Amino acid sequence: MPIDIRPIAPEDIPAIVALARTTWLDAYAEILSLAQIDYMLAQRYDRARLMADIANPEKWLHQAFIDDVRAGFAACEIHKDEFKLDKLYIHPGMQRKGAGAALVAHAAALAREHGYPGVILAVNKNNAQAIRAYAKYGFQVRNKTVTDIGDGFAMDDYIMIKPL
Ligand SMILES: CC(C)(COP(=O)(O)OP(=O)(O)OC[C@H]1O[C@@H](n2cnc3c(N)ncnc32)[C@H](O)[C@@H]1OP(=O)(O)O)[C@@H](O)C(=O)NCCC(=O)NCCS
Structure with a gap:
């Protein structure tokens, strides 16, 4: 099935x-x-926040279409001098069709183009499906982090890296 990667524009925000x-x-x-x-979605997917992300030259937001149907999206950013895959989400009905792999390949190409030696990401330690997918894409666990995100919530993550 043809997978097409396109940048996310302001008019795509409601669908994203x-x-x-x-x-x-x-x-x-x-x-x-x-x-x-709910707390994390409100923080990360606020319209003004996404508009600012689209306008930021150190952030890249892309979406994947399979047969012209929007399957998922990814966001990359420079984080503390590293190239980070910050978001990767494929609709449950469109998973396991290669959209995640295509978006990761696109992120790796962007990182290479900008001279970074690897791509990093944070994934919840209990997200076995994503960890399995990331291992297939060439990521390995680098370290563990627990981050306080406010309101009594924390993120309990592995930091993974894909060397380029
Ligand atoms: C993890 C994710 C990004 C992978 O993208 P994808 O397009 O579904 O996956 P791909 O087609 O590239 O396949 C890669 C691997 O992902 C895993 N995978 C994907 N969907 C799966 C599913 N529904 N059940 C089990 N494993 C799955 C498999 O290991 C698969 O490899 P395989 O088919 O050779 O066994 C996607 O499944 C997703 O969005 N999951 C929910 C959100 C999430 O956890 N995002 C990551 C946050 S850090």
């Missing part, structure tokens, strides 16, 4: 916000509380 919510509720149902999912 909806896709994020559907995917988070499915992926994190048994990992995070609904209160934490």
Whole structure:
């Protein structure tokens, strides 16, 4: 199936916000509380925040289409001098069709183009499906982090790296 990677534009924001919510509720149902999912979605997928991300030259937001149907999206950014894959979400009905692999390949190409020696990401320690996918994409665990994100919530993550 043809997979097409396109930049995310302001007019795509409502569809991306909806896709994020559907995917988070499915992926994190048994990992995070609904209160934490709502809190994190409100923080990260606020329209003004996404508009600022699109305008930021150190952030890259892309979406993947399979047969012209929006399957998922990814966001990359420079984080403390490293190239970070900050978001990767594929709609539950479109998973396992290669969209995640295509978006990661795109992120790796961007990192290479900008002279970075690797791509890093943070993934919840209990997100076995994503950890398995990242291992297939060439990522390995570098270290563990626990980050306080406010309101009594924390993120308990592995930091993974894919050397380029
Ligand atoms: C993890 C994710 C990004 C992978 O993208 P994808 O397009 O579904 O995956 P790909 O087609 O590139 O396949 C890569 C691997 O992912 C794993 N995978 C993807 N979907 C899966 C599913 N529904 N069940 C089990 N494993 C799955 C498999 O290991 C797969 O390899 P395989 O088919 O050779 O066994 C995607 O499944 C997703 O968005 N998951 C929910 C949200 C999430 O956890 N995002 C990561 C946050 S850090």
